[in-house]
Amino acid sequence: MTYEILKPETLQDAFGLLDTDDPMVRPFSGGTALMLMMKSGIFSPSRLVVLRDIPGLNGIRLEEDGSLWIGALTTLAELEKSDLVAQHAPVVTHALRHLSNRRVRNVARIGGALAHGDPHMDLPPLLSALNAEVIVEGSNQGRRISVQDLVTGYYETSLESNELIVAVRIPSQQSWQSAYRKFTARSADDWPALGVAVSLNASRNEIQDLRLVVGAATERPTRLEQSEGILRQEGRSGLERATEAAMASVEFMDDAHGSSQWKKALLRVELRRAVQEILDRNT
Amino acid sequence: MTTTEVGRSLPRLEARQKVTGHGNYTHNIKLPGMVHAKVFRSTVPHGRILSIDTSDAIALPGVTAVITGQDILKIIPEPYYGPAFHDQPILALDKVRYVGEPVAVVLAEDPRVAAEAAELIFADYEELPAVYDETEAMTSKAIVHDELKPAGTFPDLKHLIGRKDTNIALDFHLKRGDADAAFASAEHVYEHSFQTQQTMHTPFEPLISLAEPGDGRVTIYSASQSPSFARSEVARLLGWPENRVQVKVGHLGGGFGAKLYIKLEALVAALALLVRRPVRLSLSMEEQFYTITKHASTFHIKSAVDKDGRITARKCEVIWNGGAYADIGPRVTQKSGFTATGPYDIESADIDSYALYTNRPPAGALRGFGIPQLVWAYESHTDLIARDLGIDPVEFRRRNILRDGRPHVTGTIMKDAAIDAVLETLAKRMDWDAPFDHGSGTLKRGRGIAIGFKACVSPTTSVASVSVSADGSATLYLSTVDMGQGSDTAMSQIVAEVLAIRTEDVRVINPDTDITPYDMATLGSRSTFHMGNAVRKAAEHAREQLLEMAEKVGLPKKNTLNVPEIFRHAYGMQAGTVIGVGTYIPTYASPDKDGLSDNVTPFWMIGGTGVEVEVDTETGQIKLLKMVNAADMGNPLNPRIVETQLSGAAIMQLGFTVSEEMILDGGQVTNASLADYKIPGIRDIPPHIENHIVEAYTHDGPFGAKGVGESATFGVSPAVAEAIHDACGVRLTKLPMTAEVLYKALHGEQE
């Protein structure tokens, strides 16, 4: 059970250390998820590659095109307190206040939060609704992956073992408004039983465009395309039909947070409330 | 009586030490040459051990020894322990009886090596049928223990010796009046059943014990709530005199009943004596779920009510799920069982209370000692009756409440029990008579009040000694364990009051059985009353001696002592010591064959809670908007500490009410970690909490004080159930009342 902890100082060195078929070699950012898995015995590492000493992975800045660039090692607490984030993506600021507790937020980092692949998380569905993408570098060519395409299944992502998320880019949210509703089943600081993220490009009751994403209750954050279609066509009056369609279009998980049947009911309620919340802001 | 130190809300004496990281916790102890232990646990709920293969584990570099139950026999031929029954082996011998039961232990220089080696042990079992549910266990063919083994020291358990083919470890019965006749002629008869779930204490300092072998002796350092019991029980197991076993206890990071009697102490002592090296065993948070828990229970309750809304008779059948080993469960069954009819004035009663063995992790004492399970049922039942009769629930309680001077169903006349005052305080603080807004649309509001009471386990003994130094400072020696409840501070206040010094000038010596005198244990809210009395007597004994000294040396016999002056006159300089000793045991009368006694408890604890909730009928989510706790606190020695006991107890019970539950699958706890077993976090605490101390002088208590640590647990669960009912018309009869449970009750199982 002995394992090595390595602290590369450049991305290139990190890629080299990660470039192996051994699934027990992992990058380590905040370690909050990895440590839990190690404690429960699900994961016993052979090598942990600590990213903390690699320069260039920190900070939050506003790019010329109005997008936010967020370094992968930015802690969730830094994100929560950032004025830039509060100004350009206030829904993120708000969601973070309800993400676990301060001790976790002080340590967990955005790269880890997106690469983890556990469905019971808040940022993957939320950033997906914001149309965010991750900037990925690796031994080979760098690439960009939309957050929506990043998580491919239960604890599965489209990242290669020798690839790292170096930053997250949230595009300009101008003319978009968002809401995120989190439902916890066991305690207020629990992981979500259900998360619903809604982004609307709407004026008054006209919905020009929208993105609806459900997380936690499903195996991976899932876009509710059918419901989006209904709302795009029918506006607010299609809300009831849209929530019905959402319930029918995804597969819910039974787990320690609750039964699939209940989560289905929760989705209807929380999706309706999230959309209404935004539309009500405009009236 | 006017007091200066008693009644002072001074901060806890050890608070600064703790928050600056200097707390004297057992976890910080390092002994020279110490090895670390890791427990290998059973993976089957019930089985005969066929073989244990330890060869790979012992071959791992860094491993000192691997010990099984057979090795323990070399030094302890009868390695069964327990406070009520001698049924629990130090390590499993022939059988395992629950998933998680200790089967073997690895000792290694490094705790991680010990942990890795423990994974290399393989045990082979012949699986036996298992039983988990308390009601099924009453009649099940799966028998957890072949034979009952009550501890011989208790005369009231003797009749159980040698009983076979039963899972009923103990049955307690109380019979008063003619309940059958009352039911036959009753205007109304009501019958309901209620259940509670298995939960865990979750002290933030997990269990830890160390043992150091000596020359014909052993020293145990332990996070224990009962050092005196641990000493005598380990001595009994080893066949040694008590004075060769020393148990030392530092500060505890919470106990709540998890650290009582023997937990790891006998195991570490045996290990240390086997390998002749100091041994440290520290459990993880996860392992605590396999060590001690709170009883799940089923309670069938039936009441006869006359045309005026008076309860004339009550029948109670309570079935306690004690898990695989009795621990203190049989005492919960009796000593809490006899209060199952509630704080009401009821002419006739039948109580049947059963302690059951099942193949679950053992259950013992947890803050309330069974009372919250009982109150949950009898107060829910009370509300349902009031509803059916169309009587306001507070008014219905008023009509039936048990007042001072009236007999409890045991026959004991109620005394210093402010039951009515607690109820009235709640009604007033909840503004009960004002119109209440029940909400609208999908957000419904409701409110509820519930009260409960508890007797104190009896008869038990406390001994204390106070030594007064020539400069007037005092040192208090006692085996009460301060696990965060503030007992060191309260006891010092008593000493200071008697000796007319400042509380800050009293130093408390943490329990060390070589030095501090006997105390039964820190449990069941008994310390303030029992140890408080012993401490008061010890301080008074010292004071008498000082007064005598003063008289002898010709100092004026004044009420205000000038201690340094007395010593100076007596010894010509700052020299000498005065030692006061105090022992307290209350009077008590054992219940007769019908469970009746005219002196069943030294004092009563009374507590209640009122809540206002908001229910989201679309999701089932329950939000507590307001919580009002009130309890009879006697004369509070330190009001500020007492108040935090109220809020702490209520919040703990809130977790057991709406979220906490140990979930089992085939005997395996599937949520044995804080990631999946959720206790209330800061945002689960109601935005509005009030704690009201109902002052009611306890005549036999030290300065009128009584125990306060559990009282606010009593009313929480039924008050929440009633508030939910009031909000949305649904009655839940099983804990915990989660959002999903309520959703299903509102909307049915299927879409």
Ligand SMILES: Cc1cc2nc3c(=O)[nH]c(=O)nc-3n(C[C@H](O)[C@H](O)[C@H](O)COP(=O)(O)OP(=O)(O)OC[C@H]3O[C@@H](n4cnc5c(N)ncnc54)[C@H](O)[C@@H]3O)c2cc1C
């Ligand atoms: C008690 C608790 C409660 C929590 N509650 C919530 C909650 O309610 N909602 C929520 O959203 N989150 C919650 N979290 C946080 C979340 O689940 C993860 O633990 C956290 O986001 C992971 O971040 P980290 O930096 O600690 O990742 P790590 O543990 O370091 O890593 C997580 C995974 O990502 C990989 N990884 C890390 N960084 C990178 C990178 N830059 N590129 C590629 N791969 C990488 C690692 O190899 C690992 O597989 C909670 C955590 C805890 C401990």
